[in-house]
Amino acid sequence: MDIDSTLKRSTKPSQRKKLIFGTLLISIALIIWLIYSWLAPTTLAAxxxxxxxxxxxxxxxxxxGFGRLKSKYQRYLTNTDSAMVEAIHVYPGTRVNKDTxxxxxxxxxxxxxxxxxxLELARQKASANEQIINQKSQLLERQASLTILKSELESAQLRAQAESKLIEQGIVSSLDYKRSLLTVKQLEQRVDIEKQRLVQLADMHHQRSKIQQELLSQFELNYQVQQQAFDDLQVTAGIDGMLQELNVELGQNLTPGTRLAIVGSDTALKAELSVQQSDAEKIALNMPARVNTFSTGNSGEVIATVTRIDPIVSDGRVMIELDLTGSLPANARPDLSIEGYVISHVIPNALTVNLPTKVQADTDATLFKLNPTTHLAHPTQIEFGTLSDNKIQLLSGAKVGEQLIISDLSKWQHLATIKIEQESL
Structure with missing residues (x-):
């Protein structure tokens, strides 16, 4: 009997069983690890x-919006006639008064x-004075003639009265008395005519005086215009404020209507804000606003009111003009860069949260709601409303005091739970 061959045949099945059993154990352990890994929540650092x-x-x-402070009152300085710049007395940035x-x-x-x-005005005044003197002389002559006629009439009336008593005594003939009465009547008519002539002469003098005065007024107006044009060669600021622009050079020849400079008020200011066109539709006149001048001494915020909404849209933005009703900070000046906002309305007792990443107004989004006790976060559907600054209104999906993860967790939204690992002390 071959003992070695028998031993070799008996050991092979035993080794095979061990190998199969070890492989099975490893597979079971791997499956258990995979199941545990799948069931265990993903962990993120807080x-x-x-x-x-x-x-x-x-x-x-x-x-x-953003924009600039502007002068509430501005004056554009121009010339009315051809001229040359002889001297420049003030340069931009200088404070001026209206007579500077x-x-x-x-x-x-x-x-x-x-x-x-x-000269023409003086000549016309002399002519007017001469006419006044001549008119007075003519009136005096006419009044003297009237006075003589009145005297002759009184004498004739006295004669007629005397003859009326003597005619009864036969001292005066009837013919002489009738002649005296005729003389009285003729003198009365002459006096009436002379009075009419005096009235007509006075009326004629009045009309001539009016014509003369109108001519004199024209000459005076012409002189005033020329005097004003001469005075305008000394270009003054016209208002109190600051010289903002100077558009000419020394020795420059100017044509009529050239814009010489701009003077603007430096204490009476307004604000111009540029806002998005979609936001401008929510703004109305007299809405309250705030303007920030970034003053270092204080907050730099100034109370304001909407006074004008520009109808023109430029690059998708609209200019809003604000009247500054509050006290101006020390750094306020024309053309200062500013930021500001208009308060369109206030939603009372609104639920709000800091603006989550990639969330827009009036939309729905899924955020993870954190349980501070278990440190587990679950995806929750949230309905959002109005957006303002870095805050957004919550319409549904969360309550006061609840915590939401506002970071972008879109790649984890398929998970039912996320574990938030807190920092160890």
Missing amino acids: NQLQIATVTQADFVIKIR VILTLVNPLQAQRLSVAR
């Missing part, structure tokens, strides 16, 4: 997430026109 708490309060809806001379212009023809206008 310090890598943004977690926000749902709050309830009056939700102020703000429409933000900014430019001196020169125009020799204007000085000549002013002299001619002054």
